Amino acid sequence: MEVKDWYKLTFQIESDSEDIIIWKLNDLGIFSFSFEYLIKNENKKEVNIWLPINEWDESSRNNFEEIISKLINIDDSKDKFFDWSTIKEEDWLTSWKKYWAPELVGNHFLILPYWINLDEKFKDKKIIQIDPGAAFGTGSHPSTYLCLEKMDNILFSDKKILDIGSGSGILSIAARLLGAKEVFAVDNDYLAINSTKSNFQLNFGNLNNLNTYLGSFNEVILKNQLKQFDFVLCNILAEVIKGMIPNIYKCLKNNGEVILSGILNSQKDEIIKILIQNDLKLLDVSTRKDWVCISAQKTSDPTKL
Structure with a gap:
């Protein structure tokens, strides 16, 4: 059985940008994501997005960064806005489930x-x-x-x-x-x-x-x-x-x-x-x-x- 590893992309947005981000992710067929309030700044949220590694090469990831940057009008060149990390298949459910609640x-x-x-x-x-x-x-x-x-x-x-x-x-x-x-x-x-x-x-x-x-x-x-x-x-x-x-x-x-x-x-x-x-x-x-x-x-x- 093929092992599927994941990219986890994390970045911060203004809280009022949440809806447009959700709309764009749905438009792109991306459904594995979460939003977290930041305790130190309730006007901002942290966005977490999970993407299968075998479907997202470097070019696709760069294009995705450009889409998000234009959508919320940020300039990633001035600061490291997007944070990419990798998650092993065996860690996927643990990573995903912690964002769930009834x-x-x-x-x-x-x-x-x-x-x-x-x-x-x-x-x-x-x-x-x-x-x-x-x-x-x-x-x-x-x-x-x-x-x-x-x-x-x-x-x-x-x-x-x-x-x-x-x-x-x-x-x-x-x-x-x-x-x-x-x-x-x-x-x-x-x-x-x-x-x-x-x-x-x-x-x-x-x-x-x-x-x-x-x-x-x-x-x-x-x-x-x-x-x-x-x-x-x-x-x-x-x-x-x-x-x-x-x-x-x-x-x-x-x-x-x-x-x-x-x-x-x-x-x-x-x-x-x-x-x-x-x-x-x-x-x-x-x-x-x-x-x-x-x-x-x-x-x-x-x-x-």
């Missing part, structure tokens, strides 16, 4: 790292156990939080759910905990599909009522004729969401709802405009930090039947 979301959810014992005071919560492996985050991203918070106030009992960009499977698990009858999870990354199935198994002891599909959403929907969903959940980047909205409309049943997250506040108006253009009625907009969650509904239209 997290309450909304009124009923608790995201629980699988290796942490449940505290008695949380036994009345809906527990989402997560093992992200080395490829996915903890579920504490503001866009994930917003999506779970929105789901917390919806009746999913006996509903048919589609989770687009399932990642670690956190939204699929939440839907099933809320009573969903059948969950369909789509992702274009085989690691994500494996993670979705693994975490679903971790929470329910089986894969009953879970259907997974590897590939892009638009291709999967057409190939498998997936339709008549009560709810569509989509927590990915806004630029990707825009091209999916016409097919999201098609796969919803009449009066079905879509919950979109992963959208920056500056992108909100454009997404709402596209939803309306595709006959999806705006229901709600919620925000957390600079991130937005939008819900909309497919209303019956006799002219389209």
